[in-house]
Amino acid sequence: MAAPLPIAWLNGEFVALAEARISPLDRGFLFADAVYEVLPVYNGRPFLFNAHIGRLERSLNALGMETPLTRAEWATLLTELIRRNGPGDQYVYIQVSRGAEFGRNHAPNPALSPTIFLMSSPLSALDEAVRKCGVDAVTVPDERWARCDIKSTSLLPNILAKGAAARAGATEAILLAEGHLREGSSSAVLTVRNGVIYAPPEGNEILPSTTRALALELARRLDIAIRLEPVAESDLRSADEIMLGFATRGVLPVCRLDGQPVGRGEPGPIWTQLQTAFEGYRAAVQPLPIHLEA
Template identity: 40%
Template sequence: MSRTVYVNGAYVPEEEATVSVFDRGFLFADGVYEVTSVLGGKLIDFDGHAVRLERSLNELEMKNPTSKDELLEIHRQLVERNDIDDGLVYLQITRGAADRDFAYPKDAEPTIVLFTQAKRGLADSPLAQTGMKVISIEDQRWGRRDIKTVQLLYPSMGKMMAKAAGADDAWMVEDGFVTEGTSNNAYIVKDGVLITRHLGNEILHGITRKAVLKFAEEAQIKVEERPFTLAEAQDADEAFITSASTFVMPVVEIDGGPVGTGEVGEVARRLREIYLSESLKAAV
């Protein structure tokens, strides 16, 4: 059975879902997106994703075609119609269809698309037990990484660089400092202190990041929000990433060398357990 997807107000089979060839998301990557995890049929951190979506739209002077309540209902409908127990709901909003012009069109109506991906055992990834390997690459993205746009070509290239190197992901480096992973925020732990880059235009303001830092402080783990170098990461006691689809995922190798003992660290393991437990309690 095919998936049901949501396109501009209608629930349709994926084979019947269409978007205009003049849509600015296709022509200019003029759009934003969010992805919300589903565990046990419930949405994780939905409110945070809705707030960040509104911010991204505002930064691009783009209209929001739906309210938060309507968006929640669409998410729930897609989860139910597609029988999603564990998985993801992707949301994309573009400026809409208009004749090709670099200037923003004045009368285009936004395009909104949502679809699901079933991911059985999403919270039970084997990498959580073994840890992941990353390589470092130069950060060549545009300057407004805080806006969650659909411009994902360089992160895709980074994923392929990692795959070619036999690694799981890439950490991007700018002026000697780690910015973030290709689709996740990056962290190191040194002498019991959790270190992650401060918020700014250089990184995405991760929803999972915000929750994990809150839980870390509640667990009496000291947190420093500051840039860290690649050398610091390679000399760290442990490392990990966070994202909506991986939650808290340990990193045990950078550029072929072990992080700490080369085993999953206690801080990452503990924060993953706390995040999953607390997020499930608050899931909608």
């Protein structure tokens, strides 16, 4: 993964990322009492701005925190951070913690000001090898908490799962619980059987993925049938196609699961259609200015 770009934003100021400092008493550091977002940036503009900022607002709300900036203020801030970090596609990381206080107190202090941090990193285009051969995934048990719909920085089980995938030479760890598919350690998972997309319904067990929402919308426009229902582990293992959705990478085809070929072991026709639609959608919307939705 490429090194982050040099300019960050911390609590109201643009700063050199290498110089940025926060207190060790920050609740994000002490308790992972923080939420985050990751937005891709193409052609100098955040992609799916309202979906990402809307999810950040939802995560903050779930922690009982106010949203610290309006959508118009987020748009201005993101545009300036992206401009300062120069041309080329990027992805912006936003983290909002409940703030720093004097001492280590579990109960949140409502008087604290949040710590707001943004940085940006280069975003690489889809790898030709992935386009041709897809990626590997492994399955692991889902050991996370009961509110996986909140995009919290408390990611230890996700990190352990991703570590297991890396040790197996795979791109992603797909999480299973009670004999069913949940999602990836940092991605949404869609499966295909007989031309129909199957994926678990939204709920507390999975993150509401921006990429999955767009992929499903594009599938509807292509008249591809969609069933949002629990996906049994056996159906995952015998799927014709498996796809991962990440904001930073789009939709990727999984061609090997636990070392076994998925379908024919190559990117499938539904992924190919969605990828073409995804690229077309991006090319159509990215020249447009940010449109702020409520």
